[in-house]
Amino acid sequence: MIALVFLLIAVFAKTLQYQVITFYEAFIPLLCGFMMPDLLFVYQYKRYRNRIENDLLQAIIIMNNAFKSGRSIQQAIHLVTTGPICEEFKKMELELSFGLSIDVVFHRFSDRVRLEEVAYLTASLSILNKTGGNIIKVFSSIEESLFNKKKLKLEMASLTGSS
Numbered sequence: 001m002i003a004l005v006f007l008l009i010a011v012f013a014k015t016l017q018y019q020v021i022t023f024y025e026a027f028i029p030l031l032c033g034f035m036m037p038d039l040l041f042v043y044q045y046k047r048y049r050n051r052i053e054n055d056l057l058q059a060i061i062i063m064n065n066a067f068k069s070g071r072s073i074q075q076a077i078h079l080v081t082t083g084p085i086c087e088e089f090k091k092m093e094l095e096l097s098f099g100l101s102i103d104v105v106f107h108r109f110s111d112r113v114r115l116e117e118v119a120y121l122t123a124s125l126s127i128l129n130k131t132g133g134n135i136i137k138v139f140s141s142i143e144e145s146l147f148n149k150k151k152l153k154l155e156m157a158s159l160t161g162s163s
Contacts, residue, residue, distance in 0.1 A: 003033030048084065049115070055083035056117055057146045064139040073102055073125075073135075088113065103129055117146055 006029035014021040059080045066076035074096055080089040088109060095105045106122040124138050 002036050003030045006030065006033035049113070051084040052088065052113055053115055053117070055085040056115065057143070057150055058082060059085050059089065060121070060139060060143050060146060064136065064143050067136045067139055101129075117142075117149075120145075 010025055010029040011021055014025065059082070062080050062082070063076040066079050071079070074093070077089055077093050077096065080086065091112075092105050092109055095108065096102070100108075103126045106125050110118045110122040121142060124142065127133075128135055128138060
């Protein structure tokens, strides 16, 4: 549809100049119109993914603090209501209310977001649910590693930007 609109604009512009449109003059607007939705989708997805990646550390900090205060995983998920990651955690809370297990909910979250950090979080929670363990200690180590990774990423961006 967008490609046809671009083609009509090109044809109209050529008719105003009293010229005939050539194959290349018709092909380029068609190609641009055909590729435009894909390019916009890729741009929006990358922007959404960067926002989730930036807010993931804050969500893990909130969940870790909830665990330290004695709350359950469902209550910790309910507490995360900041930034664009809020929508993902609302989906997780809804899936938990429908009766899905925590392992399934976090695996679906990992499949939706496709971030390495979320895969680590999912694997650690599924292992904790199966074997038991100290969830506060595990979340503290995940929080520390994500903080160090973000710090290293920002330092690397500043060093490459200055040169």
